[in-house]
Amino acid sequence: MAKRIIIIGSGAAGMTAASSARAADKDAEISVFTCEEHISYSPCAIPFVLEGRIKDFASIIMHDPEFYRRERRIDVHTKTKVSSMDVDGKTITLADGSSLPYDSLVLATGGTVFVPPIEGAGLPGVFKVRFIQDGMDVQKALPSTRSVVVAGAGVIGLEIAVALRHAGKEVTVVEMFPQVIPRICDTDMAREVQDYCERLGIKFIMNTPLGAIKGTDKVEAVVAGKTEIPCEMVIMSTGVRANLELPNAMGLEIGPLGAVRVSPSLQPYRKGRLVKDVYLAGDLVMCQSAVAPGPTMSQLGATAVRQGRVAGLNAAGRYATFPAVLSAWVSQIGDLQIGGTGLSKGLAEYYGLKVVEGYGTGLTCARYYPGGRRLLVKLLADQETHRLLGAQIVAGSEVTGRINWLTAAILNGATAEEFVNSYENAYCPPTSMVKDAVNTAAEDLVQRL
Amino acid sequence: MAKRIIIIGSGAAGMTAASSARAADKDAEISVFTCEEHISYSPCAIPFVLEGRIKDFASIIMHDPEFYRRERRIDVHTKTKVSSMDVDGKTITLADGSSLPYDSLVLATGGTVFVPPIEGAGLPGVFKVRFIQDGMDVQKALPSTRSVVVAGAGVIGLEIAVALRHAGKEVTVVEMFPQVIPRICDTDMAREVQDYCERLGIKFIMNTPLGAIKGTDKVEAVVAGKTEIPCEMVIMSTGVRANLELPNAMGLEIGPLGAVRVSPSLQPYRKGRLVKDVYLAGDLVMCQSAVAPGPTMSQLGATAVRQGRVAGLNAAGRYATFPAVLSAWVSQIGDLQIGGTGLSKGLAEYYGLKVVEGYGTGLTCARYYPGGRRLLVKLLADQETHRLLGAQIVAGSEVTGRINWLTAAILNGATAEEFVNSYENAYCPPTSMVKDAVNTAAEDLVQRL
Numbered sequence: 001m002a003k004r005i006i007i008i009g010s011g012a013a014g015m016t017a018a019s020s021a022r023a024a025d026k027d028a029e030i031s032v033f034t035c036e037e038h039i040s041y042s043p044c045a046i047p048f049v050l051e052g053r054i055k056d057f058a059s060i061i062m063h064d065p066e067f068y069r070r071e072r073r074i075d076v077h078t079k080t081k082v083s084s085m086d087v088d089g090k091t092i093t094l095a096d097g098s099s100l101p102y103d104s105l106v107l108a109t110g111g112t113v114f115v116p117p118i119e120g121a122g123l124p125g126v127f128k129v130r131f132i133q134d135g136m137d138v139q140k141a142l143p144s145t146r147s148v149v150v151a152g153a154g155v156i157g158l159e160i161a162v163a164l165r166h167a168g169k170e171v172t173v174v175e176m177f178p179q180v181i182p183r184i185c186d187t188d189m190a191r192e193v194q195d196y197c198e199r200l201g202i203k204f205i206m207n208t209p210l211g212a213i214k215g216t217d218k219v220e221a222v223v224a225g226k227t228e229i230p231c232e233m234v235i236m237s238t239g240v241r242a243n244l245e246l247p248n249a250m251g252l253e254i255g256p257l258g259a260v261r262v263s264p265s266l267q268p269y270r271k272g273r274l275v276k277d278v279y280l281a282g283d284l285v286m287c288q289s290a291v292a293p294g295p296t297m298s299q300l301g302a303t304a305v306r307q308g309r310v311a312g313l314n315a316a317g318r319y320a321t322f323p324a325v326l327s328a329w330v331s332q333i334g335d336l337q338i339g340g341t342g343l344s345k346g347l348a349e350y351y352g353l354k355v356v357e358g359y360g361t362g363l364t365c366a367r368y369y370p371g372g373r374r375l376l377v378k379l380l381a382d383q384e385t386h387r388l389l390g391a392q393i394v395a396g397s398e399v400t401g402r403i404n405w406l407t408a409a410i411l412n413g414a415t416a417e418e419f420v421n422s423y424e425n426a427y428c429p430p431t432s433m434v435k436d437a438v439n440t441a442a443e444d445l446v447q448r449l
Numbered sequence: 450m451a452k453r454i455i456i457i458g459s460g461a462a463g464m465t466a467a468s469s470a471r472a473a474d475k476d477a478e479i480s481v482f483t484c485e486e487h488i489s490y491s492p493c494a495i496p497f498v499l500e501g502r503i504k505d506f507a508s509i510i511m512h513d514p515e516f517y518r519r520e521r522r523i524d525v526h527t528k529t530k531v532s533s534m535d536v537d538g539k540t541i542t543l544a545d546g547s548s549l550p551y552d553s554l555v556l557a558t559g560g561t562v563f564v565p566p567i568e569g570a571g572l573p574g575v576f577k578v579r580f581i582q583d584g585m586d587v588q589k590a591l592p593s594t595r596s597v598v599v600a601g602a603g604v605i606g607l608e609i610a611v612a613l614r615h616a617g618k619e620v621t622v623v624e625m626f627p628q629v630i631p632r633i634c635d636t637d638m639a640r641e642v643q644d645y646c647e648r649l650g651i652k653f654i655m656n657t658p659l660g661a662i663k664g665t666d667k668v669e670a671v672v673a674g675k676t677e678i679p680c681e682m683v684i685m686s687t688g689v690r691a692n693l694e695l696p697n698a699m700g701l702e703i704g705p706l707g708a709v710r711v712s713p714s715l716q717p718y719r720k721g722r723l724v725k726d727v728y729l730a731g732d733l734v735m736c737q738s739a740v741a742p743g744p745t746m747s748q749l750g751a752t753a754v755r756q757g758r759v760a761g762l763n764a765a766g767r768y769a770t771f772p773a774v775l776s777a778w779v780s781q782i783g784d785l786q787i788g789g790t791g792l793s794k795g796l797a798e799y800y801g802l803k804v805v806e807g808y809g810t811g812l813t814c815a816r817y818y819p820g821g822r823r824l825l826v827k828l829l830a831d832q833e834t835h836r837l838l839g840a841q842i843v844a845g846s847e848v849t850g851r852i853n854w855l856t857a858a859i860l861n862g863a864t865a866e867e868f869v870n871s872y873e874n875a876y877c878p879p880t881s882m883v884k885d886a887v888n889t890a891a892e893d894l895v896q897r898l
Contacts, residue, residue: 044876044878054817060817300876302875302876321870328873337880366509368503368511369494398850400880401847402853404851405854408854411873412857421770423857424775424777425777426788427751427849428849429494429497429503429509435751
């Protein structure tokens with residue numbers, strides 16, 4: 001009999017799980033259930049639609065349910081809420097009360113934007129930017145908006161701030177930490193990005209949590225510390241929390257970071273034991289760090305895809321495991337790119353590591369070649385072992401490949417000395433300097449270790 | 450007493466050796482001897498000056514001897530030939546007969562273009578493109594040139610062919626192998642590049658060695674197989690051979706590839722024994738391959754810089770070693786980039802390995818994001834161990850970072866499965882796809898293994 005595989009959630013994790021299960025098992029009955037209307041779109045693209053770099057929201061939807069039915073024999077049930085699950089009886093129950101049996105289950109219900117419980121958080125004019133519908137709602141409200149407050153200066157918050165600034169709005173970013181891109185980015189590299197945003201005319205109120213949102217029928221102002229900022233729109237970019245409704249109802253173990261604890265096979269635990277035939281993927285999963293001793297979150301699109309693959313293969317009866325992560329990330333903030341991988345200085349010090357920093361500056365091509373963009377590379381190493389712990393890069397372009405390069409080196413436990421000695425860089429004047437800023441940063445690090 | 454360090458050769462290897470020696474020893478007397486007039490320029494940039502992408506030849510000269518004297522207390526003796534060396538007495542002799550003692554010596558005399566001994570090779574109108582003076586000579590001859598034959602379809606040959614085509618010349622490339630970029634590039638990837646060049650109007654005569662160059666007082670035509678191509682200029686891009694004049698005179702051991710055999714410290718051998726206080730760097734060095742069992746050549750600017758650093762540090766009394774190489778390379782051919790690392794299929798098979806090939810196609814950004822360029826990735830793995838052996842990428846941009854990323858993976862002995870499982874890619878719609886073409890190629894490889 002054909003295996004019945006049920007997937008809950010239609011984001012990058014869920015849809016990759018479905019496609020990977022199909023690739024591994026030609027005969028399985030594969031069904032996806034999702035509360036959303038649209039599937040297979042890129043939430044990371046929303047700021048760029050708002051900015052006008054991407055034509056419209058329809059462009060960022062890659063496939064519709066009909067595509068999955070026709071091309072991959074995957075049944076996608078949109079606007080269909082799964083209200084409960086029985087992992088002993090191996091069934092799920094839908095909101096309409098109907099019950100469906102499964103042989104294996106993938107839970108990929110993702111996360112939602114955490115909204116702090118402040119006055120006025122429910123007023124019209126307060127938006128999150130998580131789902132495509134959120135983006136559409138913001139776009140609809142933009143013509144009647146002159147001034148926007150973005151709460152949270154993480155990469156999504158900054159991408160949105162720049163997008164709306166480029167759309168001609170007055171933009172103020174309110175951040176409770178003293179720097180932008182807190183936790184994953186070091187203060188000095190974050191400063192580069194904030195300076196850039198300020199040159200675009202974006203205002204920042206740092207070190208200050210959002211106090212209240214004022215307004216009678218709709219948003220009229222935001223209070224941050226002692227400042228009141230008149231505005232017609234507030235965008236909450238205050239971090240993503242795992243959707244724990246179903247995991248909690250199933251009694252799954254939740255880890256210290258508020259996400260579901262899983263085995264390397266991405267199976268959850270219940271009362272200390274692995275739950276059979278259930279696999280998790282995406283933003284609700286607690287990950288293991290490849291450089292820090294503790295657990296970590298890796299709420300990234302690329303991680304969702306990689307986990308979706310493992311969960312889908314396992315659900316189809318193959319065996320795959322998901323490894324420890326460095327959570328390589330990159331963001332396009334206006335004309336500036338910033339990316340990072342591994343630990344930031346703050347996180348490394350939180351884990352008790354003594355961190356040494358190395359810097360390299362250069363260009364994205366040879367100095368004499370026209371069109372080069374400035375490239376600033378920061379590497380972090382552990383003073384004791386000399387191993388690379390993390391890296392951050394700010395540049396006009398070509399950040400992604402360098403972050404992936406450094407991710408490979410850190411993953412392999414390379415010391416700063418090993419990087420200098422053995423890691424080659426391809427060179428051609430239009431594409432690189434003969435000594436890349438990454439190599440220069442590694443040499444600087446060796447000098448300081 | 451201050452250490453006397455003498456460096457012979459002023460290319461990337463020699464000048465990096467000089468600067469590294471200075472960084473390691475503030476007091477040493479450091480002298481560089483070179484036959485050339487200009488130092489510290491990028492020979493790799495010559496095609497792009499000829500193409501007009503770089504303004505002039507003066508732009509590609511980074512520093513003059515005065516800079517080195519003033520900033521680094523390095524004496525550079527231009528147009529000064531070293532005629533012999535005595536490694537027992539530790540002296541060098543200049544062409545004028547004067548003799549100079551050294552405490553340590555770096556030999557970095559590079560390579561020269563091999564010109565096949567054919568009829569007419571000495572005619573006016575026959576050029577090499579190796580030194581900046583060669584480039585200037587070609588540029589001077591261009592106005593009176595309508596038709597050019599480029600002998601050799603390696604990356605330099607193709608870069609020059611495209612440059613001269615863009616400058617409005619009739620260009621024919623003659624290549625003795627059946628494909629462009631032979632040895633380091635696979636036939637299918639080479640085909641992409643040749644197709645591109647043909648679309649620009651460049652003609653190719655493949656599988657055919659240059660037979661003769663015809664002309665009375667200057668070049669009038671080239672004979673290749675049964676074809677005679679009328680032309681006013683011939684550019685020899687027929688491969689680089691190590692300059693063995695001084696090594697031979699010193700009795701240094703020459704390896705099977707016609708380059709000097711060295712220890713990991715870059716010291717040469719004489720009668721089976723390491724030569725004391727002599728270090729080599731750059732195009733005349735025989736390297737060890739990091740993936741193949743045999744020796745290899747790595748005549749690349751980036752390799753010269755890395756070897757120059759090791760030779761310079763050792764010459765200054767530090768201890769550094771040079772590791773096995775993958776010889777990561779990249780080339781800009783018109784609007785197309787091609788790069789590679791590790792073994793090509795042909796070379797891997799030459800070493801008796803059974804090769805499995807995997808392919809990935811994608812774009813340099815998310816599909817819906819404007820401005821993306823096509824990206825074609827090919828990965829090679831060993832059928833027995835599943836280890837990655839090599840990679841090649843053709844794309845409109847962003848090849849270099851991906852080649853460095855894959856170089857790191859191959860260097861670390863990653864199998865195709867390990868790459869799929871553990872190697873992360875940073876994702877943001879303007880900078881990458883959520884699953885990069887590199888990841889897609891690795892998944893394809895795993896399917897085929």
